[in-house]
Amino acid sequence: MKLPDFKTEQWMNNYETKAKYNMTDTCVQPLTLQDLISMDTNHDLEKIKLDYGTITGDFRLKQGIVSLYQNGTIDNVTLTHGCLEANQHVMDTILEKDDVVVTFTPGYQQFVDYPKSLGCIVKEVPLIEENHWQMDFDQFQLVMEQQPVKMIIINSPNNPTGTLFEQDVMDFIILEAEKNKTWILSDEVYQGIGTDEVKISDIYEYGISTSSLSKLYSCAGLRLGWIKGNEEIIQRINVRRDYTMISTGPLIDTLGNIILEHKDELIERSVEIVKKNQEILSEWLQSHSKFSIEMPSSGTVGFLKYESSIRSTELAKFLLFDEGVFFVPGSCFDCENHLRIGFTAKHEDFAKGLELLGSWMESNG
Amino acid sequence: MKLPDFKTEQWMNNYETKAKYNMTDTCVQPLTLQDLISMDTNHDLEKIKLDYGTITGDFRLKQGIVSLYQNGTIDNVTLTHGCLEANQHVMDTILEKDDVVVTFTPGYQQFVDYPKSLGCIVKEVPLIEENHWQMDFDQFQLVMEQQPVKMIIINSPNNPTGTLFEQDVMDFIILEAEKNKTWILSDEVYQGIGTDEVKISDIYEYGISTSSLSKLYSCAGLRLGWIKGNEEIIQRINVRRDYTMISTGPLIDTLGNIILEHKDELIERSVEIVKKNQEILSEWLQSHSKFSIEMPSSGTVGFLKYESSIRSTELAKFLLFDEGVFFVPGSCFDCENHLRIGFTAKHEDFAKGLELLGSWMESNG
Numbered sequence: 001m002k003l004p005d006f007k008t009e010q011w012m013n014n015y016e017t018k019a020k021y022n023m024t025d026t027c028v029q030p031l032t033l034q035d036l037i038s039m040d041t042n043h044d045l046e047k048i049k050l051d052y053g054t055i056t057g058d059f060r061l062k063q064g065i066v067s068l069y070q071n072g073t074i075d076n077v078t079l080t081h082g083c084l085e086a087n088q089h090v091m092d093t094i095l096e097k098d099d100v101v102v103t104f105t106p107g108y109q110q111f112v113d114y115p116k117s118l119g120c121i122v123k124e125v126p127l128i129e130e131n132h133w134q135m136d137f138d139q140f141q142l143v144m145e146q147q148p149v150k151m152i153i154i155n156s157p158n159n160p161t162g163t164l165f166e167q168d169v170m171d172f173i174i175l176e177a178e179k180n181k182t183w184i185l186s187d188e189v190y191q192g193i194g195t196d197e198v199k200i201s202d203i204y205e206y207g208i209s210t211s212s213l214s215k216l217y218s219c220a221g222l223r224l225g226w227i228k229g230n231e232e233i234i235q236r237i238n239v240r241r242d243y244t245m246i247s248t249g250p251l252i253d254t255l256g257n258i259i260l261e262h263k264d265e266l267i268e269r270s271v272e273i274v275k276k277n278q279e280i281l282s283e284w285l286q287s288h289s290k291f292s293i294e295m296p297s298s299g300t301v302g303f304l305k306y307e308s309s310i311r312s313t314e315l316a317k318f319l320l321f322d323e324g325v326f327f328v329p330g331s332c333f334d335c336e337n338h339l340r341i342g343f344t345a346k347h348e349d350f351a352k353g354l355e356l357l358g359s360w361m362e363s364n365g
Numbered sequence: 366m367k368l369p370d371f372k373t374e375q376w377m378n379n380y381e382t383k384a385k386y387n388m389t390d391t392c393v394q395p396l397t398l399q400d401l402i403s404m405d406t407n408h409d410l411e412k413i414k415l416d417y418g419t420i421t422g423d424f425r426l427k428q429g430i431v432s433l434y435q436n437g438t439i440d441n442v443t444l445t446h447g448c449l450e451a452n453q454h455v456m457d458t459i460l461e462k463d464d465v466v467v468t469f470t471p472g473y474q475q476f477v478d479y480p481k482s483l484g485c486i487v488k489e490v491p492l493i494e495e496n497h498w499q500m501d502f503d504q505f506q507l508v509m510e511q512q513p514v515k516m517i518i519i520n521s522p523n524n525p526t527g528t529l530f531e532q533d534v535m536d537f538i539i540l541e542a543e544k545n546k547t548w549i550l551s552d553e554v555y556q557g558i559g560t561d562e563v564k565i566s567d568i569y570e571y572g573i574s575t576s577s578l579s580k581l582y583s584c585a586g587l588r589l590g591w592i593k594g595n596e597e598i599i600q601r602i603n604v605r606r607d608y609t610m611i612s613t614g615p616l617i618d619t620l621g622n623i624i625l626e627h628k629d630e631l632i633e634r635s636v637e638i639v640k641k642n643q644e645i646l647s648e649w650l651q652s653h654s655k656f657s658i659e660m661p662s663s664g665t666v667g668f669l670k671y672e673s674s675i676r677s678t679e680l681a682k683f684l685l686f687d688e689g690v691f692f693v694p695g696s697c698f699d700c701e702n703h704l705r706i707g708f709t710a711k712h713e714d715f716a717k718g719l720e721l722l723g724s725w726m727e728s729n730g
Contacts, residue, residue, distance in 0.1 A: 001458070001461065005607075009607035013420045013421075013607075030415045032412055032413060032414050033410060033411050033415065033616060034411040036415075037411060046399040046402060047397055047399065048398045048586070049395045049397050049586070050396050050398065050401075050583070050586030051392065052392075053586055082610060084609060084610060085610050096366065110608050113608070114608050219415045221413070221614040221615050222616065223610070223613065239369075240368055242371035243368055243449065243453065246374065246447060246449060246588075248588065249585070251586055252588075
């Protein structure tokens with residue numbers, strides 16, 4: 001099954017290590033293993049036997065995951081290696097050749113090109129910058145009416161725009177979806193710090209939530225994600241897991257336990273980091289009129305707009321090689337005149353990166 | 366994409382925790398995290414930052430993996446979460462609907478039902494017990510001549526029969542394969558302790574070796590596997606990894622490093638455990654004429670034959686519930702009158718399990 005290059009990931013792979021000021025990282029500053037060990041009071045980490053562990057995932061960890069939602073039991077949850085793999089498992093389990101999939105762009109490339117690789121027809125509904133990056137509602141309704149849709153894929157908050165699909169928008173989407181029992185896969189990996197976040201698996205029978213410990217919990221290196229959905233689909237995904245991964249293993253499960261036992265303090269840390277960087281950006285924008293942003297209410301990323309004739313790929317390369325300032329260009333999302341910005345860096349680095357962006361643009365833009 | 370239940374894995378999931386004497390475990394007795402920590406002299410484990418790490422895998426780890434082969438560089442290797450996922454990535458990358466796949470049975474169900482789920486035509490060539498579980502050579506040649514074959518899938522040594530595909534057999538297979546540049550995927554996860562082991566990626570341009578640290582290295586819980594193949598296919602698999610897993614993460618990569626830095630002592634430990642259990646079995650067989658086995662020269666599993674009218678599923682259930690003795694029944698491999706036996710248990714447990722099997726059969730068989 002053929003797949004094109006994943007533009008954002010390739011960009012990160014090729015250039016991220018050259019960054020002095022990483023202005024685009026989606027993960028809040030990573031913890032160390034020592035940070036987790038020092039938080040641990042309940043687990044005998046060193047005694048962990050490195051066998052397959054509990055195949056569908058450690059029970060306490062699954063209880064910890066359930067506690068992030070409004071409803072459900074451990075039978076509504078299964079574990080994966082990260083949220084990306086969670087999405088893959090959901091798509092592989094449900095989608096067949098010629099199925100129609102609806103998703104929103106600019107968005108994460110996995111949601112367009114992965115279903116296409118399975119032979120699906122993917123319809124992209126635009127998110128409109130002029131309307132606070134909300135979707136084109138008419139267009140959405142139109143594609144939903146054209147022919148039966150097997151799956152709607154949402155990323156809430158969305159990478160790169162930061163769009164949060166709030167309750168009223170979700171209600172609108174569900175109203176269309178339930179006519180044909182359309183599955184809604186909602187990648188909620190950027191949730192955690194917003195106040196109006198909606199988790200699809202809490203409110204819709206055919207809604208599947210995916211997430212991980214990578215972004216707001218600062219532990220991408222554990223590669224621990226999960227899927228929450230109705231029991232029947234979790235059971236089908238578990239059948240597939242026997243062919244593809246077996247388990248996430250007792251070490252990672254136990255470290256995941258420690259994180260969720262300390263979720264409140266970790267989220268508090270992330271809120272502080274993200275919100276303060278957003279304040280720094282807002283202040284900087286006041287004196288840099290070529291730039292603007294629809295500031296996200298949730299998540300760790302936004303889509304910084306700039307006015308200039310320079311292409312985003314070139315701009316991002318100049319910034320990196322001239323100044324060590326690293327962004328993902330809008331071109332990776334097929335959307336020019338934008339840079340994806342992450343609010344996760346150390347405050348002083350974030351401020352310095354903005355300063356260098358501003359002065360480079362003033363001299364060259 | 367639909368998949369049937371994975372019979373062996375389901376059996377393990379349902380019953381393994383009830384075992385008192387686990388006679389079917391494929392992994393040599395697992396290490397603990399403490400075992401790894403106490404082996405470590407070069408790595409500052411606690412300081413590991415839990416970010417994504419090096420996306421295609423830690424360089425030193427990949428060098429350690431390359432050292433297990435006769436040739437290749439780190440560009441011939443990429444990492445996955447276990448060997449099962451390695452196999453999945455290879456199949457997902459290469460196979461398309463209607464491709465013809467050839468594999469050998471009795472064998473691991475992934476190699477039959479996973480390609481079927483991708484829409485492939487799967488042709489099964491039998492392994493013949495009367496011929497030391499070697500393949501039916503005529504049948505193999507016949508299916509290779511019928512129509513172009515996209516991929517041959519080998520498991521060497523094979524689960525459950527223990528068949529090692531030695532040099533002369535490999536040469537025979539490659540001779541057929543190279544006529545149409547047929548890919549050979551060789552799952553070599555059970556290699557490590559045999560003397561005549563052949564790694565397909567060392568000897569054939571379109572040969573892809575997969576393996577992991579689960580079986581002979583006693584660390585299934587790390588879920589660390591890899592793929593070795595030509596640079597072009599590794600590059601294609603790396604593109605796919607961006608959509609499905611990103612990385613294995615720096616913690617697991619570092620622990621993998623420690624294991625491969627101590628590979629000789631770990632393999633020595635596994636040889637001692639497996640060979641001694643095989644001796645215990647050989648001795649036991651001398652006084653239990655209803656049982657026989659083609660003793661494998663490599664790997665951790667074999668296929669124990671018994672003479673009785675009792676079906677293997679029933680036998681395995683009786684043994685478990687009456688005596689706490691746990692086997693995977695031949696029925697999980699569509700092959701009656703057999704039990705899959707692993708040579709990995711503690712010697713006293715292994716001997717006790719055999720004793721209970723013998724006495725149960727004497728009373729009930």
